[in-house]
Amino acid sequence: MSCSRPATSSPVEDWSTRLRRAAITDVYELRVCVEVGAAELAARRRTPEDIDALHTALAGRRAAVRVGDAEFVAADIALHEAVVAAAHNPVLTGLFTEFLPVLRTRLLDLVALLGLRTADGPDDGDAGHADLVDAVVRGDSAAAGRAARDELDRTLALLDRL
Template sequence: MLRPSPLVEQAAAHLREQITAGVWPVGAKLPGETTLARELGVGRSTVREAIRALTGAGLLRTRQGAGVFVVATEPAEDLRARLRRASVVDVYEIRMMIEVRAAELAAERRTDEDLAVLDAALAARNRAVAEASDEVFVDADIALHVAAVTAAHNPLLADLFAEFVPVLRAGLLDLVRLVDARAADAEHGRAAHAGLVRAIRDRDPGAARAVIDAELRQTLAYLQGG
């Protein structure tokens, strides 16, 4: 019998041990809630919450009218965990996919409020190129890109991009410190980012796409050692 607290965590851990040990292999159907509650010495509501937790971890799946089945023996790795161990180049390639489409949507959907945010972010980035520390420069650069993604008015897209920001920040800081990226950015970067904001202002999805694609490809080339 399990200790009284925390019951859900203990129940989930016990069920996971049973799955990992092969008591219930992939494809197996778990016993009913009543049976599991009796075996674990807890209430059915506790069993239900434990099953919900393991379902969220990708180990179990509930089939309506059929029961609960084992679908994996190891928990699914969430996006943040994958990003932490991914290479910055891999992350950057996905960033390009997100931002190119986001720029197009921003050009189609932007509001006057979005433009005000983009203008302020662009001004802050321009100041940071020459005047600020590496950290402030990278943060200002990312803030402008966040503003562009936000202007696409797709909350899921914005949330997905936000997941990438910590890894992007670390990679860009390394890049700035390893090569004279800020000096190279002084002309090209200013023009490219101003062009992005202008394309969004002009509601020109094609131009927005072209500008952000070229800008991100250049940074990816730096990251790849080109």
């Protein structure tokens, strides 16, 4: 009796490679799965330092509206990183950190694909991000989860129209 596993015809694709190949819709579906729970945990676990970081990140996102796409995407990601950090779950933080390079690339693609922003236009996502920060700060986990889901679902709906 042999304990060896049968040979496969192709190597198993590692997580990083799979993420790089992911379609933008796949990335957003994963974000819903990860970030809604992170927002709920953040609302329950946030510290005064997390609250400061969230307010700083929201202000940074607002300031980045008038700059280039790369800077805006970096500021948007920083806000979402602050929410994940406030969840105080090292496994969740590690997963999100692993996911960041692909998220950055896909967000840049998304901004270009959907024409979501212009240097002189409004930030359509500001209200949703403000709601998310407010809910986490207030400690309302249900509202934080809804705010995260609503913002991500809004983008998924735009993608569905393509």
